[in-house]
Amino acid sequence: MIKKLKTNTNLIAATIIFIGGLFSVVGAFLAARQAINDGKELDSRNGQIIELTKENAKLSKQALDQITGGKSWAFIRSGLETEKGIMNQESLWTINLVGDIPLYDVSLTLYKIKHDNTLPTKAHNLITVLSKHLGTITPSLHQDNIGLLTLHGDKGKIEFLVKIKARNGEITQHIILLQKEGKYWTKAEKVFRYKPADNGGFSKEVLMQKIDEDFPDKDHIEWIEL
Numbered sequence: 001m002i003k004k005l006k007t008n009t010n011l012i013a014a015t016i017i018f019i020g021g022l023f024s025v026v027g028a029f030l031a032a033r034q035a036i037n038d039g040k041e042l043d044s045r046n047g048q049i050i051e052l053t054k055e056n057a058k059l060s061k062q063a064l065d066q067i068t069g070g071k072s073w074a075f076i077r078s079g080l081e082t083e084k085g086i087m088n089q090e091s092l093w094t095i096n097l098v099g100d101i102p103l104y105d106v107s108l109t110l111y112k113i114k115h116d117n118t119l120p121t122k123a124h125n126l127i128t129v130l131s132k133h134l135g136t137i138t139p140s141l142h143q144d145n146i147g148l149l150t151l152h153g154d155k156g157k158i159e160f161l162v163k164i165k166a167r168n169g170e171i172t173q174h175i176i177l178l179q180k181e182g183k184y185w186t187k188a189e190k191v192f193r194y195k196p197a198d199n200g201g202f203s204k205e206v207l208m209q210k211i212d213e214d215f216p217d218k219d220h221i222e223w224i225e226l
Contacts, residue, residue, distance in 0.1 A: 069168035072099025073207055074106070074137060075191045076146060076162055076173065085184035085212065086177065090150040095164070097137045098207070103166040106134040108146060113159035113224065124224065126161060151177065151185060158185070161224060169193055171207070174224050178215065186212045190223050 075098070080091035095108060111126040130147055137144055151158055156179035164171040171193050177185040188211040197203040204225070211218050 067104075067167070069103045069166050070099065070101040072097060072101045072103050072168065073171050073191070073193065074098065074103060074164050074166075075171070075189075075208060076108070076110070076164075076175075078149070081187075082184075085180055085186045085214075086151070088151055088179070088183040088185060090148050093146050093149050095134060095137065095144050095146050097139060100139055102136055102138045103168070104136050106137055106164065106166045108132050108134060108165075109163045110146075111161040111163075113161055115159075129160070159224075161226065169195070172226060176221065180214070186215045188212065188215050188218070188221055192225070 074095050076093055076095050078086045078091050078093050080087040080089065095106075097103060109131045110129045112129050114125040114127060129149070132146055134144055134146070158175075158177040160173075160175040160177075162171075162173035162175070164173070171191060173189060173191045176188045178187075179185050189209070190206065191208040192204050192206045194202040195205050211221070
């Protein structure tokens with residue numbers, strides 16, 4: 001009888017230990033599952049925070065661009081440009097906006113370039129043709145008049161250097177005109193600006209380069225980069 005009682009007692013103890021172990025396993029499983037769910041929820045929240053941060057940065061940049069002018073830029077052109085070239089007579093020149101954001105505090109200086117061949121190194125003089133404050137140029141206008149110009153070149157060649165300043169920086173445009181037979185000029189032009197580089201200096205960004213089909217010696221154009 002005593003032996004049977006001990007056996008039952010051992011069985012009960014073993015059962016209790018087994019049940020306790022089972023509860024421990026179930027508890028550990030539930031805890032692990034909750035931890036996984038908490039981790040997923042945390043990852044989801046972190047993802048939402050990252051997306052909100054990106055969206056806020058995007059909105060901040062858009063707001064800043066609306067103040068500075070963003071990546072918009074401008075260049076000048078003659079009102080008498082045709083498929084044959086620029087007509088050799090007085091014409092109204094305009095400044096043209098490229099971009100969807102207005103340019104603010106715009107000022108323009110147009111120089112005529114005179115090369116000095118008497119010096120041992122290449123040199124040039126800049127003669128101011130016009131200087132004008134234009135204020136704001138909006139995408140709805142796209143262009144604004146800057147004044148009348150008559151083309152008079154030395155030996156059938158004219159070079160202009162244009163400096164356009166706005167809140168978002170300075171644009172440089174180099175225009176080379178060569179007189180053709182008759183009353184037309186053929187043109188080569190480059191528009192560029194300098195922007196901060198990763199190494200702490202500045203790098204040149206070419207915004208536009210156009211050369212007429214009949215412009216001679218296209219591969220050996222000497223661009224001025226000031």
